[in-house]
Amino acid sequence: MAEHVAPALYFLQVHLLVATLVALGAWLLTMRSRASATAKLWIWTAASLNFVLPLGGFVDGFGARDLPGAQQLAPLASLDLTLAHHLKVVTVAGGLYLGGATLLLLRLWRRIRAERRAAPGRVATDTPQRRVAGVPVHFTGDTGPAVTGILYTRICLPQGIEQLLTAPELEAVLLHEITHAKRRDNLLRLVHELVQCLLWFHPLVWLVGARLALYRELSCDESVLQRSRGGLLVSALAKLALHENTPVLQSAATALLSERLERLLAPLPAPQRLANIAVGAAFVGLLLGGTLFTVAHTACCLVPVR
Numbered sequence: 001m002a003e004h005v006a007p008a009l010y011f012l013q014v015h016l017l018v019a020t021l022v023a024l025g026a027w028l029l030t031m032r033s034r035a036s037a038t039a040k041l042w043i044w045t046a047a048s049l050n051f052v053l054p055l056g057g058f059v060d061g062f063g064a065r066d067l068p069g070a071q072q073l074a075p076l077a078s079l080d081l082t083l084a085h086h087l088k089v090v091t092v093a094g095g096l097y098l099g100g101a102t103l104l105l106l107r108l109w110r111r112i113r114a115e116r117r118a119a120p121g122r123v124a125t126d127t128p129q130r131r132v133a134g135v136p137v138h139f140t141g142d143t144g145p146a147v148t149g150i151l152y153t154r155i156c157l158p159q160g161i162e163q164l165l166t167a168p169e170l171e172a173v174l175l176h177e178i179t180h181a182k183r184r185d186n187l188l189r190l191v192h193e194l195v196q197c198l199l200w201f202h203p204l205v206w207l208v209g210a211r212l213a214l215y216r217e218l219s220c221d222e223s224v225l226q227r228s229r230g231g232l233l234v235s236a237l238a239k240l241a242l243h244e245n246t247p248v249l250q251s252a253a254t255a256l257l258s259e260r261l262e263r264l265l266a267p268l269p270a271p272q273r274l275a276n277i278a279v280g281a282a283f284v285g286l287l288l289g290g291t292l293f294t295v296a297h298t299a300c301c302l303v304p305v306r
Contacts, residue, residue: 037218056294070300169236
């Protein structure tokens with residue numbers, strides 16, 4: 001039994017070590033770079049997927065033992081061999097992991113189910129609706145502005161918003177929400193939530209989730225800034241926040257309101273094409289380096305060394 005448990009533990013540990021280093025690299029790159037929020041969003045999305053997609057394993061066939069020069073990481077291999085001979089410890093740890101993952105998956109399922117049940121009642125069948133840039137827009141009685149749906153998205157606006165906001169302010173709000181809808185941000189959010197359920201014990205996975213939430217909003221705000229509508233979006237957010245019948249402050253996006261306002265009120269940044277290319281190339285290099293590191297330390301070691 002140990003000869004099967006130890007290799008699996010070893011590969012998992014090497015993979016998570018590399019994914020952790022990649023996530024830390026993403027933190028440094030996005031913190032210091034002048035790249036756009038959209039570029040940073042895709043970097044964090046890749047860092048999220050890297051936790052559950054073991055690229056090194058796909059390259060080396062999950063432990064091919066014929067790569068010259070590959071060497072195991074002795075401390076990890078020794079620890080895994082020890083754990084493999086204490087199956088009770090491994091069993092207890094596995095039970096705790098499965099318990100935590102199950103609870104989080106149930107919580108996620110309940111949230112999705114609650115949102116789907118609430119969705120039909122949120123759109124009044126007798127209210128007008130239209131399409132903006134190909135995205136359906138519904139006027140609701142109790143929430144918004146927000147994008148609902150995962151594969152088939154729509155924009156929900158609160159009833160009366162056209163009287164509350166000026167036409168240019170409403171256009172700025174729609175520009176923000178259209179970016180969410182066309183990029184399928186709800187789907188991307190769900191994917192990372194599944195990553196969190198699977199790797200709930202890893203603190204960096206939760207940090208990645210926070211970064212994704214931030215850059216999703218800042219990226220959509222960029223689409224507004226590029227059309228010189230930043231001031232209009234700020235005034236629209238202020239009116240919506242103060243309007244007592246519009247529960248805009250209940251949305252997750254408003255938890256990031258201070259960061260959004262700071263970016264929206266700042267001077268329009270210079271073109272960021274070169275910065276985007278530089279940070280993207282650096283992150284791709286980081287991913288490739290992590291893949292090679294994984295291969296170099298697992299393509300010889302799926303059989304325990306005694």
